[in-house]
Amino acid sequence: MLDFVQTSIDGLMVGGLYATVALGITLVFGLVGILNFAHGQSVMLGAYVTFFVVSAGYPFWLGALFAAIAMGLFGALLERAVFRRTLGDPLAGLAVSLGIIMIVENLAAAAFSPDPRFVDPPVSGSVQIGPLILSSQRLLVLFVSVVLIGGFNLFLQRATLGKAIRAMAQSREGAALVGVRVPMISRAIFTIGSALAGAAGALYASLFAITPYMGATPLTKGFILAALGGLGSVPGAIAAGFLLGLAESFGSRYLSASFRDGYGFIILIFALLFLPTGLFGAGKARV
């Protein structure tokens, strides 16, 4: 029983991180209609920003804040310079984002070297809660992920921009008719999605190795989650993130760790067979 609880908490801790990445993907794809494969690069660059800020002697949290801001700006730039021109042509958008992956990845490898880097986490060691032994840093990552996700939901419900995003999610045309500036909202969504990726990159950096090639894993998992949760569905992405974290944790613990990434795909296949629009998807975006 103890083992079961411990494995569940491990899964939730990583699941929070996955959900943060998936949020950005589901927003950009579900609401703006851009299949941004370069989202993983924002996670990677966010991790490097954090690494350099922390290496310069500043606190981790400042690094995470810088990562979110820098990636938000990076996302806005990409949207303005590249993705806006591919809006009507998803295939072109896909090709462009693949090109961005190659460019960013190789530039990062040239600039930062392919050697893995590790960021000193803000907290270290483990805490014992009764018989449970939990990693302090992972608990912190779970806490921050929940705060980010909760804060984002609050933003969607309360802020004017959030309400405009929700209006656009219900009907792009309807939102435009009532005065919502759809292109501006699209840009905002892209910026917010990238900022979330930057923040997720900082959280990744506090747990895992940073390399120029690290973007592929969060990207793959992020897309699985976005599809699993229902494209454009914020609650779906969050639920799917935690579900994947639990599936990987239980699968690795009780079945085989050598099939870790396969568990997500198994869930996705079953979910798509029985819930074709995803866990929370109803055929259109839901925020």
Place this chain on the structure above:
Amino acid sequence: MNRSKWIGAIGGLALGLAAGATAHAQTAGTIKLGLIGSLTGPHSGWDAPAAEGVQMAVSEINTAGGVAVAGKKYKIDVVQEDAQSKPDIAATATQKLLSDDDIHIVMGVLTSVPGVPVATQTAKAKVMYIGGFTALDGIVGTPGKELTFRALDTDQTVASGFVPTVVKELGIKKVGMLMPNDDISKTVIKAYEPLFKQQGVDVAMIEYFQPGTTDFAPVLRKFQSQGLDGLFIGYADPDAEAIVRQSLEIGNLPKKFVYRGGSGSPAVKYADKIDGFVWQILTRDLASPGDDKVKAWIERYKAFTKKDIVSNTYWALTFYDAVFMLGKAMDAAGTTTDQAAIAAKLKGMAYDGVRKMSFDANGRAVTDVDIGVIKDGKTYSIPEKIL
């Protein structure tokens, strides 16, 4: 600069040019050496220094007038291709090298994924190949691979001295093994598990993780509360560092690590938090060299590359000696192009370069290596005399 120094400098330059012209006049020809490796991509940490080692050896040989073969001197011209850490690119790059009729020997590649297509294609084209990657162990010595060599010791060779040293240094009694799920790991475990048992160490559990795993917490949980006092881990630095770090992070796990890998860097940052970390320095210890030849090589390396020594620099030494050995084999065979004759001379040849090196009858290198240890917050190395 005063007048006498100017005259000296110009005189030196003139003498240098004259010596170069003389050397050129005496050069009988050029040996084209194919050099392949991942200069970019995630495997470049291994192959870029390896390529530097080849270039450095070639530069020194050429500066000395070239390779002496049957009384004539041949300069070496390196033709380099980037495998980009990808097997398909490695295959294309190999084809490019093989399309040059003057290239009879190809060297390089320390990682198995891009390495296998290089070894396969060079063997098919009957071109001599000296690589370093682990999967090459299963290739050298097989029919049709008579021209294929591995410049690194096999796991069997290294493990025979490594395991007793590890057991003595760390005082371990019960270990768990955690490796990526691939053929290399299975070969490694096959080599090490019986040796641990011979040393009276109980190998209590063996687990494999998916290659590319970043989160080891779930699989590490399996090792908790098993009464283990050591973890045998492999075989890439990023995995090893992640395992060490996450073991400390989740707690209740052994703090002694046996690393089937070539660098102490995964544990350096955690030296004061762990009880021990032992790894294989597959050449000589460059961080704290005790050998004058190694010390001199380090200085030459720094001068040639304009770089300082880092943990991966020793991959440069892997191929450095092999280039000189190749030249010696050419001289012994009396040819620069007859690969079968050169290969025959290389097999069984003993070479005393920066380190001692030989190739067995199948083409597998046997060299002196060092074992690195981090214990009680201190880092040191133990020479493992194989030759």
